[in-house]
Amino acid sequence: MVGAGLAGVRAGEALRALGFSGALTVVSDEAELPYDRPPLTKQVVAGTLTADDIRLAGAEDFGARWVRGTAAVGLDRERRRVRLAGGAELRYDGLVLATGARARAWPGEVPAGVLTVRGLADVRALRAAVDGGAREVVVVGAGFVGVELASSLVGLGLGVRVTLVEPFGRPLRALGGTVPDVVAGAARRAGVVLRLGIGVTGFRAEGARVAGVELAAGRVLPAEVAVVAIGMAPATGWLTGAGLALPGGRVHCDERLFARTAGTAGVAEAAGVVDPRIVVAGDVARCDAVRSADGPVALEHWSNAAAQGELAARNLLAGPAGAEPYVHVPSFWTSAFGLRIKSVGLPGTGDRVVAEEGEPGTEKLVEAHYREGRLVGAVSVNLGKRLAGYARRLQEEQGAAGVSGEALARVSGEVAAGGGAAG
Numbered sequence: 471m472v473g474a475g476l477a478g479v480r481a482g483e484a485l486r487a488l489g490f491s492g493a494l495t496v497v498s499d500e501a502e503l504p505y506d507r508p509p510l511t512k513q514v515v516a517g518t519l520t521a522d523d524i525r526l527a528g529a530e531d532f533g534a535r536w537v538r539g540t541a542a543v544g545l546d547r548e549r550r551r552v553r554l555a556g557g558a559e560l561r562y563d564g565l566v567l568a569t570g571a572r573a574r575a576w577p578g579e580v581p582a583g584v585l586t587v588r589g590l591a592d593v594r595a596l597r598a599a600v601d602g603g604a605r606e607v608v609v610v611g612a613g614f615v616g617v618e619l620a621s622s623l624v625g626l627g628l629g630v631r632v633t634l635v636e637p638f639g640r641p642l643r644a645l646g647g648t649v650p651d652v653v654a655g656a657a658r659r660a661g662v663v664l665r666l667g668i669g670v671t672g673f674r675a676e677g678a679r680v681a682g683v684e685l686a687a688g689r690v691l692p693a694e695v696a697v698v699a700i701g702m703a704p705a706t707g708w709l710t711g712a713g714l715a716l717p718g719g720r721v722h723c724d725e726r727l728f729a730r731t732a733g734t735a736g737v738a739e740a741a742g743v744v745d746p747r748i749v750v751a752g753d754v755a756r757c758d759a760v761r762s763a764d765g766p767v768a769l770e771h772w773s774n775a776a777a778q779g780e781l782a783a784r785n786l787l788a789g790p791a792g793a794e795p796y797v798h799v800p801s802f803w804t805s806a807f808g809l810r811i812k813s814v815g816l817p818g819t820g821d822r823v824v825a826e827e828g829e830p831g832t833e834k835l836v837e838a839h840y841r842e843g844r845l846v847g848a849v850s851v852n853l854g855k856r857l858a859g860y861a862r863r864l865q866e867e868q869g870a871a872g873v874s875g876e877a878l879a880r881v882s883g884e885v886a887a888g889g890g891a892a893g
């Protein structure tokens with residue numbers, strides 16, 4: 471197994487739970503014990519949870535040999551070997567790819583004090599800067615990581631001044647409807663300065679350290695720390711040349727989570743067939759089973775990583791002939807500025823938004839997203855429990871599309887469990 475985030479840990483647990491008693495090796499480039507990421511930008515930055523509090527339970531219990539602090543740097547599918555940094559090789563009969571993603575880096579050189587946040591080490595660096603006296607923080611990018619960070623930093627009570635810059639106009643714009651405006655209002659009331667609809671062109675330094683963030687309009691925002699939160703980049707650089715299909719940098723997998731091939735790497739197979747020994751799970755995957763009307767959609771959601779990890783293990787043991795398709799109603803949550811926001815389905819793919827509960831534009835609402843009259847997703851603010859009904863409707867759509875009853879029963883459990891922390 472390569473990667474010990476949520477997807478990898480769930481896969482390891484499932485392999486043992488399903489009776490796999492062979493040798494299991496987990497390769498992780500992080501020296502840390504596996505941990506959960508959603509609290510990083512919320513409670514860990516806020517200081518209400520520690521690294522110990524967010525450890526992924528179960529990771530130590532599945533009898534694996536752990537190779538920590540070592541990256542996989544190459545994959546030879548013909549010889550069935552994973553090459554590690556330092557030159558060692560590991561042979562496999564089955565391989566789980568769960569390397570997730572990195573924070574997308576700023577394109578080009580940046581001075582010290584320009585940070586990204588994806589892992590514990592990043593949050594420690596950010597808190598060290600603030601605890602060391604930094605009071606002017608600019609967050610670049612108002613996706614969920616940027617918004618959560620802005621909320622946690624202004625909420626510290628240390629007098630940190632936070633400016634949130636978003637070139638595309640609205641925070642959390644992927645959620646659509648009036649939710650981005652609700653978030654913008656709550657951020658302003660909390661004291662965050664929003665610079666919306668304006669891009670960042672670079673960073674100013676004094677000595678080697680960041681001193682400002684340059685905006686497209688020529689203005690420079692003062693900054694003692696800048697956090698670049700402009701999305702993620704799948705961690706697949708090490709798979710270059712392995713002959714796997716990597717559309718958009720993600721590992722392409724079929725509906726059963728087996729990796730699709732690109733038809734090279736000296737393995738006698740055509741492009742688009744699967745490698746029956748390799749399954750894929752979590753943020754690194756682009757799975758054929760997760761699709762909108764426009765085609766496959768990659769998810770960067772906790773519930774997806776958990777569910778895919780488990781199914782990837784099950785299907786690896788079963789082999790392609792006995793494997794089950796991945797059936798999943800996407801669900802996501804985030805919280806910031808006192809707002810608990812949840813979504814089900816793929817709200818960003820709709821063509822019409824209908825306010826169905828609460829009041830649009832207020833801090834209590836449910837908005838449903840439709841495409842050509844069919845429900846494709848729903849988003850709630852502080853009314854998370856109401857989303858269960860929308861998730862059921864989305865499941866019914868899948869049932870009508872021919873998904874088996876057994877698979878749907880499993881999804882019901884996931885929908886009930888997903889994002890429980892956010893209510």
Ligand SMILES: Cc1cc2nc3c(=O)[nH]c(=O)nc-3n(C[C@H](O)[C@H](O)[C@H](O)COP(=O)(O)OP(=O)(O)OC[C@H]3O[C@@H](n4cnc5c(N)ncnc54)[C@H](O)[C@@H]3O)c2cc1C
Pocket residue numbers: 472473474475476477478497498499500506507508509510511540541542543568569570571572587588589615705708751752753754769770771772773775801802803804805
């Ligand atoms: C700050 C933050 C907050 C989030 N908040 C929410 C939230 O509120 N709600 C929600 O639904 N989702 C949230 N998410 C998303 C969710 O946490 C992810 O979808 C989930 O963690 C993905 O798990 P994963 O196992 O696929 O990948 P990851 O968690 O990225 O784990 C992959 C692991 O593989 C390692 N790795 C990478 N390359 C190699 C290599 N070559 N060799 C060895 N190891 C390697 C990585 O270092 C990492 O440890 C958040 C994510 C982040 C980063």
